[in-house]
Amino acid sequence: AQSVTQPDIHITVSEGASLELRCNYSYGATPYLFWYVQSPGQGLQLLLKYFSGDTLVQGIKGFEAEFKRSQSSFNLRKPSVHWSDAAEYFCAVGGEDFGNEKLTFGTGTRLTIIP
Amino acid sequence: DAGVTQSPTHLIKTRGQHVTLRCSPISGHKSVSWYQQVLGQGPQFIFQYYEKEERGRGNFPDRFSARQFPNYSSELNVNALLLGDSALYLCASSSGTGDEKLFFGSGTQLSVL
Secondary structure, X not given: OOEEEOOOOEEEEEOOOOEEEOOEEEXXXXXXXXXXXXXXXXXXXXXXEEOOOOXXXXXXXXXXXXXXXXXXXXXXXXXXXXXXXXXXXXXEEEEOOOEEEEEEEOOOEEEEEEO | OOOOEEEOOEEEEOOOOOEEEEEEOOOOOOEEEEEEEOOOOOOEEEEEXXXXXXXXXXXXXXOEEEEEOOOOOEEEEEOOOOHHHOEEEEEEEEOOOXXXXXXXXXXXXXXXX
């Protein structure tokens, strides 16, 4: 069965500092990997996705993620965070059977930005 | 263009009651998926419907059911509500081809008292 682990429940970062959110996945075949962001009271917005090809994926809002098969990781990074990045971030895994329709999400990492 | 719309936005029910949640996908999208998000957790897959057929079901009891209509809108029904059904219910739509992004609605917040 597929699963996702986000080891950091809450991260606090100063505005302008760099950010890395960790994600480890378990999946028996080629994974489809996603990062979503959720602001309070809102649905989920896709930041980026990895299906195949280049292991460094660029997304919206200046985010990027790197797929490392040997480490079963898909960490999200941003070189300089803005106050508007404060939100909940979810890593998710899908697969070839359902593509991006049936996703397994991690428990999320809440990001707080301090001035 | 309108995004994924869900109704109602908030709902309060008591244990044992029945609830129906509604979702209208983005125009042109034929696939609708439902997710349950309990406070402090990530969303959990409940159902996917494509072209009115159930394409996938998550690990939820038979009290949960859904259907998709000819206009691709969808309903999620939950019978015999339990306190543990309190959650944000998210609907997502896509083209259904498997490689297109999911667009999520803002959800229906269900509280069971």
